Amino acid sequence: MNEILKAPRAYDTEVLWQKDKDHFIHPFTDFSVFHEQGCDLITGSEGIHVEDSHGNRFIDGIAGLWCVNVGHGRSEIAQAMAEQATRMAYFSTFNNLSNAPAAELAAKLAELAPAHLNHVFYSCGGSAANDATIRLVHYYFNRLGKPNKKRILSRRNAYHGTTYLAASLTGIESNNWDFDTLDHLVTHLSEANCYRRPEGMSESEYCDHLVKELEDTIERIGADNIAAFIAEPIMGAGGVLMAPKGYHKRMQAVCRAHDILYIADEVVTGFGRLGHFFASEAMFDTQPDIINVAKGLSSGYAPLGATLISDELYEVLGTPQRKGGVLSTGFTYSGHPVSCAAALKNIEIMQRESICDNVREVGPYLEERLKTLAHHATVGDVRGSHFMLCIENVADKTTKKLLPVEARVGDRIAFEAQQRGLIVRPVGHLNIVSPPLIWDRGVVDRVVETLDESLAATTATLK
C-alpha cells in the first residue's frame, strides 16, 4: 500500500454530497434522479481497486473510464508529475518554445506508432484531439487548393466526444438530444455491428454491404466534397461494436482511392487495451493518415490527448501559407509538461512490466470466461476483444428484442455487481467491462463469478 493510502483521511460524506449537489454539474447525468440519490464519493484507489468514502472497496472493472490502464496508485507517476511541477509546472509551447517532457513524449509516440506517423499535435483529451484534427484536416485541404473537401464521414453509434465538432461526429443519437450539431460538416454511415447485422447476411456479405454504402455515399456527395472518414477500430461507448473481418482495411482502401483521409480514433483502443500501443496497424491492418489517442496515454493520471500525423500531411501543415502566417491552432496546455511527464512514466511502466503482453495473454481468457455467462436469460451477446468487452442484455435471444427501457437492466446488473464489490459500467441495456490492464487470471475468475451471481440476482427480479 502506498504512503498516502496508509494514512486514511476522514471525509464528511454528507457535507461533501451537499456541496456537490448544489454546485457540481456532472457530465452525462440525470439530475432529477441524482438530486434524490446523491453521489458516490470515490476517495481512494490502488492497483485494481477503488474505495469509497464509507470504506467500501471495489474491483475497478472499467479502469476509471477506459483510461487507468496501468492501474491505480502508481507513486512513480505521481512522483514524476510532482518533480516536473516543482521544476517547471508550465510554460507556453507556442512558436519555438518547448519543454523536455513534451519533446521526449513526441519522439516516444513517433517511435511506438506506425512508421509513417511521426508528428504529434497535443491537446487535453479525446474530444479536443478529434476537434483539432478536423480543423487540421480542413486546413490541409484548403492549403492544397481543395476548399470544398469539408465533409467528414462518421458512423451511427460512434463516440468521438462532446466538443461541438466531436459531438457532431458522435453518432449516438441520445447523446445529442436537444443539442445542436454541425450537420453541414458530418454524414453518418451505418455502424458496423456484427451482432445486429441484417437477418440472413453472412459476415462477409455484411462487410460488402457496408463497403458498398461507403462507395454509394461518396458517389452521392462527391469525393471532392469529402475530407475524411473517422472511425474507432472497435466502437466503444456505442456498445463495443465489432466490425466484420476486413472491414477497416477495405474502408481505408476505398477512402484512399478517393483522396479521403482515414482517421483512427484510438482514444479507447490505444495504449494497450487491445494488447498493442496502437491497434490500427497491428490488429486491423490499416495505415491511418491520423491516429488520435488520449485516456490510456497518461493512464488518466493527467489530462492529455495527442494527434499523430503522417509525414505526408505534416509537409503541408508545417509550411506557412503566406508570409508571416503560422499554423494558428493549439491550446494553452498543448504539450503540458506535467501531463507529458505522467505519460512518459506511464509508457515506461507499460514497457517495463510488459503490460501489452499481459493483455494479449489474459484478454482472450477474460473473453472466454465472460462468454460462459451466455446461459443467463438476458445475455444475448458477449463481445469485444481483449480488455474491451461488453455484455448485451436482451428480452429474447432469438429475436434480439430489447427489454423495455424502464427495466433498466444494465443499471440493475451493475448495482448487483457493486453490492458484491465490482464496478462495471451500465450503458442502457449493456454492461461494459474495460478494466485496468493488470488483471490476471485469478482476478478474471473472481469477476466472472461476481457477474454470474449479479446476472442471476437481476434475472430473478425481472420475472
Ligand code: PLP
Ligand atoms: N473518442 C473516443 C473513442 C472515446 O471513447 C472518447 C471518450 O470516451 C472520446 C473520444 C472523448 O474523449 P474525452 O472524454 O477525453 O474528451
